[in-house]
Amino acid sequence: MPWEAEVTNTFRRGYKNLGSDVRRRVDEAILHLLNSEDPTKLGLRKVGKWKGVYSYEIGRQFRILYTVRFDDRTVELLDVGTHGVYR
Numbered sequence: 669m670p671w672e673a674e675v676t677n678t679f680r681r682g683y684k685n686l687g688s689d690v691r692r693r694v695d696e697a698i699l700h701l702l703n704s705e706d707p708t709k710l711g712l713r714k715v716g717k718w719k720g721v722y723s724y725e726i727g728r729q730f731r732i733l734y735t736v737r738f739d740d741r742t743v744e745l746l747d748v749g750t751h752g753v754y755r
Contacts, residue, residue: 671702671736674744682748686730693726694748707736707743721746 683694701707701724711722711734724732733746 669741671704671707672740672742673698673702674742676744676746678747679745686748690726690730694730694732697724697726697732698745701732701734701743707734 683691686694701710704710708722711724711732714721714723714733718733720735722734722736724734726732729750730748731751732748735744735746736742737744
């Protein structure tokens with residue numbers, strides 16, 4: 669059973685600023701997250717002020733930041749972009 673996506677306004681703004689090739693790669697990454705058994709295993713768990721957030725790498729330059737709610741099988745897409753998403 670696939671996961672549901674919840675998209676924040678921050679993610680929408682970041683997505684809109686990406687080039688079409690990167691957007692296609694982001695779309696593929698999101699599908700990979702939503703169709704996985706456990707999306708937490710696909711990303712790197714962050715620590716410190718980002719505790720509870722996962723980072724899914726798209727190539728060497730781009731990241732998707734997301735959280736996972738197991739109770740309602742939702743992946744919340746927080747932000748997308750280069751390393752600057754951590755600011």
